[in-house]
Amino acid sequence: MKAFLLFSAAILMLGLFWPTGDVFAEDPALLFERLTCHTCHGPQGKGMVRMETKERYYLRKKAMFKQMVKDGIPVDTVKKLIPMYKKKYDEKGDFVQAIEALIGKTDTDQYKDIIIKIGGRVYYHKGELIPGFEDYPRHAGNKQLYLYRQMKDILEGRRTNGNSEAMRGIRPYIDSNNITDEDFRSIAEYLSNVKYKDGEE
Numbered sequence: 001m002k003a004f005l006l007f008s009a010a011i012l013m014l015g016l017f018w019p020t021g022d023v024f025a026e027d028p029a030l031l032f033e034r035l036t037c038h039t040c041h042g043p044q045g046k047g048m049v050r051m052e053t054k055e056r057y058y059l060r061k062k063a064m065f066k067q068m069v070k071d072g073i074p075v076d077t078v079k080k081l082i083p084m085y086k087k088k089y090d091e092k093g094d095f096v097q098a099i100e101a102l103i104g105k106t107d108t109d110q111y112k113d114i115i116i117k118i119g120g121r122v123y124y125h126k127g128e129l130i131p132g133f134e135d136y137p138r139h140a141g142n143k144q145l146y147l148y149r150q151m152k153d154i155l156e157g158r159r160t161n162g163n164s165e166a167m168r169g170i171r172p173y174i175d176s177n178n179i180t181d182e183d184f185r186s187i188a189e190y191l192s193n194v195k196y197k198d199g200e201e
C-alpha cells in the first residue's frame with residue numbers, strides 16, 4: 001500500500017514538473033490556466049467579464065421606509081412592509097415575492113418599482129467587463145494565426161504598444177515550463193475554437 005502511494009505521488013510530481021512540449025504536447029486548455037493566461041484574458045479566453053449578476057435587495061434603513069412614503073406609497077402600505085426590515089434578498093424575484101406576501105398583488109404591481117429603486121442595488125451584471133480590464137483582449141473565436149503571431153510578438157518584444165508590458169510578466173512561467181512554439185500554436189488553435197457570442201458566459 002505504502003509503495004503504491006509513493007508510486008502515485010511520484011507520478012503526480014512527474015505530471016507537475018515534467019517539462020512540457022518538447023516531450024509530449026499538453027492539453028492547451030490546461031496550459032492556458034497553468035500559465036495564468038486566464039487571469040488576464042478570462043476563462044477560456046472569453047475576456048474578463050462577470051460570470052454572473054450580483055445584486056442585493058435590502059431595506060436596511062428606516063429612512064428607506066420614509067422615502068417610500070415620500071415617493072407616494074400610502075403610510076399604511078409602507079407599515080405592512082416593516083417585517084422586511086433588514087432582511088437581505090439576493091434576487092429581485094425573491095424580494096418582490098416577499099413584498100407581495102405582505103401587501104398583496106395589486107399594491108405590489110403598483111409600487112414595486114418604487115420599492116426596488118429604494119432597496120435594490122445592482123453591483124454588476126453578467127457579461128459586464130470587470131473594471132480595469134477594458135484593454136485586456138478576449139481571444140475566444142479569433143483567428144488562430146493572428147493569436148499565435150500576437151503572442152509571439154508580445155513575448156518577444158516586437159509588439160510593445162498599449163498594455164503589452166503587463167503580459168511580458170509571464171515570461172518566467174514560459175521559461176520554467178519549457179513552453180515551445182508548438183505549445184503556442186496549440187493554445188492559439190484551442191482559443192480560436194472556443195465558441196463565443198457577445199454577452200455569453
Ligand code: HEC
Nearest residue numbers: 035036037040136137147150151161162163164166167170
Ligand atoms: C498579466 C496579464 C496577462 C497575462 C497573464 C497574459 N496576457 Fe495576453 N495580453 C495581456 C494584455 C494587456 C494584452 C494587450 C496588449 C496590448 O495592449 O498590446 C494581451 C494580449 C494578448 C494577445 C493578443 C490579442 C489581440 O487580440 O491582439 C494574445 C494572443 C495573448 N495576449 C495571449 C495570452 C496567452 C496565451 C497568455 C498565457 C500564456 C497570456 N496572454 C497571458 C495581458 C496578459
